[in-house]
Amino acid sequence: MFKFTTPLMPAASAVLALAVCGWAAGGADYGRGPETDPVAILLAAANTSAITAEVARATAAEGLLTPKTNVWGAPGITPSVDATTNTVTIQAKDIAGGDLAAYRVIHVWVSDTDLGAATTNGIETVTLSGGTAVATVTANADYWYVTSSAGAAAAEIVGTAAGTNYIMVADGSTVSSAAVVFE
Numbered sequence: 001m002f003k004f005t006t007p008l009m010p011a012a013s014a015v016l017a018l019a020v021c022g023w024a025a026g027g028a029d030y031g032r033g034p035e036t037d038p039v040a041i042l043l044a045a046a047n048t049s050a051i052t053a054e055v056a057r058a059t060a061a062e063g064l065l066t067p068k069t070n071v072w073g074a075p076g077i078t079p080s081v082d083a084t085t086n087t088v089t090i091q092a093k094d095i096a097g098g099d100l101a102a103y104r105v106i107h108v109w110v111s112d113t114d115l116g117a118a119t120t121n122g123i124e125t126v127t128l129s130g131g132t133a134v135a136t137v138t139a140n141a142d143y144w145y146v147t148s149s150a151g152a153a154a155a156e157i158v159g160t161a162a163g164t165n166y167i168m169v170a171d172g173s174t175v176s177s178a179a180v181v182f183e
Contacts, residue, residue, distance in 0.1 A: 075171040077178040085158050086180045092151030100151045107170040109142040114166045118142035122165050124158040
């Protein structure tokens with residue numbers, strides 16, 4: 001008979017760990033019967049209410065269902081409207097939408113279409129400030145940048161004529177965009 005014991009892992013966690021590792025209940029996939037299948041043995045030995053209580057305890061104690069506010073969310077972009085120069089403030093945000101005060105590596109690019117590829121069409125210059133430049137992919141169009149410790153940066157965008165362009169900011173796997181209007 002298979003015996004699984006560890007003082008560090010409650011029965012519910014052991015069942016979940018074995019299930020995640022690919023053990024099949026019933027043992028048909030591995031040529032075992034229920035009497036030698038570790039998951040079947042643990043399920044038979046464990047009290048179902050104890051498993052439920054253990055999962056509930058872990059969830060409550062570790063706050064697994066509580067949103068973490070120190071996880072990044074979509075970056076905030078606030079453009080201004082001007083004749084030819086538009087100053088855009090960029091602020092890292094947490095998952096709840098609050099300001100995230102931390103250094104962040106962001107990807108900033110401008111385009112003539114919303115969420116489009118980087119282009120200098122209609123753009124004369126783009127100047128980032130408030131943080132540290134990491135890389136220029138395309139001059140006046142596409143940059144990698146580190147924000148200040150407050151999670152903030154600014155972009156000054158000078159247009160060539162009246163019209164609308166767009167600025168996109170990626171922080172982690174989230175992308176925000178905003179229209180940049182030149183009058």
